[in-house]
Amino acid sequence: MTDSIDDAPVADTQGHDPTPFDRQADAEIRVLVMKALVELPAAQRQAVELSYYEGLSHSEIAERLKEPVGTIKTRIKLGMSKLKAALQPCWNID
Amino acid sequence: MTHEEIEDAIPLYAIGALDRSERTAVESHLLTGCGTCHVLAKDYQAVAGLLPFGLRSVAPPSKSKILAAVFENAASADQGDTVGADGLGVGAWINEWLAPFIKPSLQPVISVVLLLLLAGTGWYAWMTHRQVANEAGQREQIEAALHDASTRTAALQRDLTQQEQALASLKEEVEHRIGTVSDTRNKLIEREAELDIVREELSRREQETAGLRKALAQRDDMLTFLRSAHVKVVSLAGIESAKSAGAFLLYDNETKKAFFYAFNMPELPPGKTYQLWAIVDKPMSAGTFRTDSGHKSRVVLKDLPDLSRVSKFAVSLEPEGGRPQPTGTIYLVGQT
Numbered sequence: 001m002t003d004s005i006d007d008a009p010v011a012d013t014q015g016h017d018p019t020p021f022d023r024q025a026d027a028e029i030r031v032l033v034m035k036a037l038v039e040l041p042a043a044q045r046q047a048v049e050l051s052y053y054e055g056l057s058h059s060e061i062a063e064r065l066k067e068p069v070g071t072i073k074t075r076i077k078l079g080m081s082k083l084k085a086a087l088q089p090c091w092n093i094d
Numbered sequence: 095m096t097h098e099e100i101e102d103a104i105p106l107y108a109i110g111a112l113d114r115s116e117r118t119a120v121e122s123h124l125l126t127g128c129g130t131c132h133v134l135a136k137d138y139q140a141v142a143g144l145l146p147f148g149l150r151s152v153a154p155p156s157k158s159k160i161l162a163a164v165f166e167n168a169a170s171a172d173q174g175d176t177v178g179a180d181g182l183g184v185g186a187w188i189n190e191w192l193a194p195f196i197k198p199s200l201q202p203v204i205s206v207v208l209l210l211l212l213a214g215t216g217w218y219a220w221m222t223h224r225q226v227a228n229e230a231g232q233r234e235q236i237e238a239a240l241h242d243a244s245t246r247t248a249a250l251q252r253d254l255t256q257q258e259q260a261l262a263s264l265k266e267e268v269e270h271r272i273g274t275v276s277d278t279r280n281k282l283i284e285r286e287a288e289l290d291i292v293r294e295e296l297s298r299r300e301q302e303t304a305g306l307r308k309a310l311a312q313r314d315d316m317l318t319f320l321r322s323a324h325v326k327v328v329s330l331a332g333i334e335s336a337k338s339a340g341a342f343l344l345y346d347n348e349t350k351k352a353f354f355y356a357f358n359m360p361e362l363p364p365g366k367t368y369q370l371w372a373i374v375d376k377p378m379s380a381g382t383f384r385t386d387s388g389h390k391s392r393v394v395l396k397d398l399p400d401l402s403r404v405s406k407f408a409v410s411l412e413p414e415g416g417r418p419q420p421t422g423t424i425y426l427v428g429q430t
């Protein structure tokens with residue numbers, strides 16, 4: 001359900017008639033982000049996704065996964081740190 | 095919150111993972127104009143801004159597709175009752191069944207656990223089956239061994255019975271033999287007794303035979319004397335106390351032997367004997383004799399004096415063993 005909601009803005013952007021350069025850049029960033037996410041350890045990726053895509057706080061994630069809050073915080077921090085390192089080229093392009 | 099805690103919290107702040115109070119604390123800190131944290135927050139917000147690119151791009155559904163989806167849902171809802179659980183795979187069935195109770199994120203774990211449980215139950219059932227089969231096999235072996243043992247015992251008992259019977263028959267045989275031996279011994283004793291009797295009889299007969307031989311010899315002697323041409327007969331007559339008594343003497347002048355025969359002689363008193371005297375000039379002993387049960391006596395006399403020199407023969411009663419000269423009563427007297 002969340003996917004379909006998030007798809008809507010993408011459809012909206014397509015509606016703004018982007019240039020072929022924009023499309024190419026989007027495609028490259030998409031590949032980079034997907035690759036960075038896939039390369040994360042599963043637990044860290046899960047924590048990041050639950051937080052960002054589902055809007056849960058670290059305590060809510062901890063409650064859902066039956067894990068300590070500290071563990072969830074550490075996973076999110078490590079995951080974000082790795083993503084930052086992996087996605088550094090993207091905002092250099094920007 | 096300390097500055098380090100703020101720094102640690104910035105990545106979570108960037109993707110909205112902080113509680114309200116934490117978020118407020120971080121925002122207040124950023125408003126103070128901390129350059130390090132500001133740069134850090136900017137970087138992490140950039141990362142968060144890129145995260146939507148990680149989502150799969152899905153084309154927007156067309157109207158016809160939406161309608162088709164609606165009809166499909168309706169159709170599956172209709173078939174749900176008729177198709178039932180048979181149409182669902184294992185995972186789907188578990189999801190369907192557990193969905194009301196379990197959070198969707200835990201369903202794969204539950205599935206795995208259930209599968210493990212199922213496998214464990216199967217393994218336990220298989221092990222139990224094998225164990226039961228083993229026990230049945232062992233029981234059969236034990237029963238077979240028991241059967242063998244009972245058969246052997248029966249055979250041994252049979253042998254024992256036969257041996258006891260053989261022993262009993264041997265015992266009977268031995269008793270029978272003992273009886274036979276006892277009988278034989280008794281018979282032997284009887285025979286020995288009989289033998290003793292026979293021996294006595296034989297001894298008696300031998301004595302009789304000896305007596306008879308002796309008598310026969312005396313008869314032969316008498317016959318010899320009677321047949322001889324040189325024999326002369328001298329008669330002796332009883333006198334006084336033995337008038338019925340008498341005797342005769344057959345005298346062979348060549349051999350100087352005589353056969354003396356006396357009869358109706360009075361019974362000898364104990365310690366006494368008769369003595370025959372040949373009277374030449376004076377009485378000469380010619381021998382002693384005793385009488386038998388018939389008051390008779392037969393004696394062969396030797397070394398007698400020549401008959402021509404003898405005038406008389408006389409018999410007197412003398413003490414045992416005889417005397418050189420007559421001392422007792424004269425019973426018989428005869429002239430030559």
